[in-house]
Amino acid sequence: MAAPMLEVRGADVFYGASQILFGLDLSVERGQTMALLGRNGAGKSTTFKAIAGLAPPRRGEIRLAGVPVSGKAPYRIARAGIGYVPEDRQIFPEHTVEDNLIVGAKRGPRGEAHWTLTRIYEVFPLLAGMRTRMAGRLSGGEQQMLTIARALMGNPDILLLDEPSEGLAPIIVQAIGGLIRTMRGMGVTILLAEQNMHFCLDVATHATVVDKGQVVYCAPMAELRSNAAITQRFLAV
Template identity: 45%
Template sequence: MTMLEVEAIDTSYGRSQVLFGMSLHVKAGEVVTLMGRNGMGKTTTIRSIMGMTPPGAGSIRFDGAEIAGKPSYAIAKMGLGLVPEGRQIFPNLSVRENLLATAGNRSPGAQRWTLPTVLEAFPRLAERARNMGDQLSGGEQQMLAIARALMTNPRLLLLDEATEGLAPLIRAEIWSILGRLKQEGQAILIVDKNIGALTKLADRHTIIEKGSVAWSGTSEDLVRDPDIAHRYLGV
């Protein structure tokens, strides 16, 4: 079943158009990546989905319902959980308070993520539960941003620059957490540049260039043809 359908959206900042007929989809339980060089429109795509920069044309449907043009809070309530670029945690709240600030259940059935289950999944955060947000390292802040999104019990988790600028050990820990989420059936749309980790984690990939889809395919397709990464990702 297709959960998220982005069809031919055009998104602009004022008179500057960034997305040109951008399309992608995510099925229930699927992990999909959005890749591309810097400035190609990845974050704008995420912002368009979440209602922060609504598209001027095209369609965005979640579970078949049109969400383009809806306010961000309404989209979040439908079950989309965002881990934004730059983390954007509350610096003057403790780790525990950051987590409780967004707590809810936006998935049908029993509430999977509560404060105890999140702290069990993120033992580093459990150790720092009383620390303020601005007392955490960059890696700990990213873990907190992911944990905070999970506290909404999202049906679809969106991560913008999941491991950008983090130390290798922290990166490995985050990839391990995302792997566990996939095994548990969590649908994920992820923006990142780590092709090796992404091809092991994701089912499908969408590569964006100058605001449009340049290539899409499976992890097997991407590994089989290394020229795709050289051509579109500059690696």
């Protein structure tokens, strides 16, 4: 059997002296959209930072398609095929939408150049109409789409999205959900951190629930949906 696209095994992560993740295990298979669910402060963003190399685990291992990446510098992890969209979108406000996209352009780990500007504008028609606009003038939802598109420009093997629905109006949240489903339909492997389980119900195929830095549940999304004990105990619904 092929190795999972992404595997986190027994990760202990600290900020200074305080331990945040305790032996965290997580696995994402090729083509899955895995929701990483948990309350505020559960450790979702820290898990992403660990994977991206910004908060390297003190113990444990992270593998991308079977190849260890833990301990590598963040830029090497990005080149190895992990596309990371952080919570605080980090666009370049004084540059155009198109320049923000171009900044993210690189070939994939095996030379793939699947995601070009043309293709991005097909999948994100909204951005096509704004290509010359300064990114700082976009709405929050448009900026979120821009950061997702910019990460795709790097032709990643897996895309990490940290709370893409946070702080956005319901109609924009729906649009972001639609986009994630489109990407899934195109075969993109996605790990999606969310507090909002309802957003994930129609978007994710699988769910991993974290609480206090540990995984407490992992199942197909449909099973989590019907598990009131878990949703009530670990998720704010």
